[in-house]
Amino acid sequence: MPIRQRVGTWVAVGILILLLLKISGLLKPLEEGARFILLPAGRLMSSAGLGLRNILLGSPDYVSLKERNRDLERRLTNLAVDYTKLRSLEEENRSLNDLIKFTQDSGYDAVPARIIARNPNPLRASILIDKGSRDGVETGMAVVVGQGIFIGKVTGLKERVSTVTLISDVASRVAAASINQNVLIGLVEGRGNNVARLTLVPQAVALKPDDVIVTAGTEDKIPADLLVGLVNEVEGKPTDPFKSAWLEPLAKIDRLDLALVLRPVALRPSE
């Protein structure tokens, strides 16, 4: 057999063996070991990537910033008035800055995690964080940023890393409620390209732009009242059984580097 054919045969056999090892899962211990060794380098690379990203995005144009700021201040004033009215009717006087206190009172504690990779596919919105099953993370747990803004849930789990599917992912579905009404009103579905939509909202439910949407708490391991987004535009004719709305996310997903995984106290690993 000529040399080239022999080499080609060996290469084909090698690739086939690789594929079979991958499908059978026999490579898993090797993958875990490699992940353990390479995780520090991965964190370093992700920090470098985020640093370069911040340098490249740079300072936005001053005029557009000023206009955006004015628009946001107006919306914030309107929201603050509504929010003050709502707060006066509720038993617990919680504010956004007390969200962490809320998670402690409700029995959840948080695992801080660094974002080390992002899915490049524009239809898929998922990130990789540097905490896994060894740190007490479980599939289905809620992931928040900032002062308790819900960005997604853990959908993939390894020993030292986890995959978090964000709310704008096309496969993401999260039960939602309005901050005005403590009942399930619909489903937040991802539409890709950092966009999410609130769907299956009954016509009888009052919904208007700038309404605050929160998690409904009907899902296991996802507490209620975690901020999801603001209603941007409501769609649907009065004759339709359901209406829907586009949501504006409250967290700037592109600039995130740290997140918190909420876990119940009962699942905290023994120290």
Place this chain on the structure above:
Amino acid sequence: MSKRSGFLAILAAVAVGLAEATFTTLLPAPLNYLRPLLACCILLIVLNKTREALMAAALGGFVIDIFGLGDSSFSCVGLSVAAAVSAFLSSSILTNRSIYSAVALVIAGRVTERLCLLLIGGISQLLFPVKAVIEPFVSDVKIAGWDVMMVALGFTAFVMFTRRFKIIISGQR
């Protein structure tokens, strides 16, 4: 391949794979479409280092699989097949060592890799209750654009700073 160059090749493959899985994914568009591993493998093939190229594709692809978030975690297999196909094309059809053949090889390699992933994704969908979300075609075009740019720049750098592809006519220096 000497032990030293083999060790350097392994290190470089792991570094490039890690950069592709973490560093480039966090950059703003259009830089997040950079996929340097295949371009590096093609440059190695053009330099007649086929063994190193195949090793880099397998190792780098393995690193991408353990950190990647793509729709399939078979980058190792996809990139190995792409490098093997490109090596075959380089030794049988695109035998001249020119910038055009390097660009053609990287496009062929990228198409091969995508076809592999589509095939694996399709088979997974048939065998398991999984909905495979395929990246839009525009993403593939952007990735291929960056591949062409990286290979062209790399090849040009080799020509400018080495005598590797220079044709020496006797009596001329």
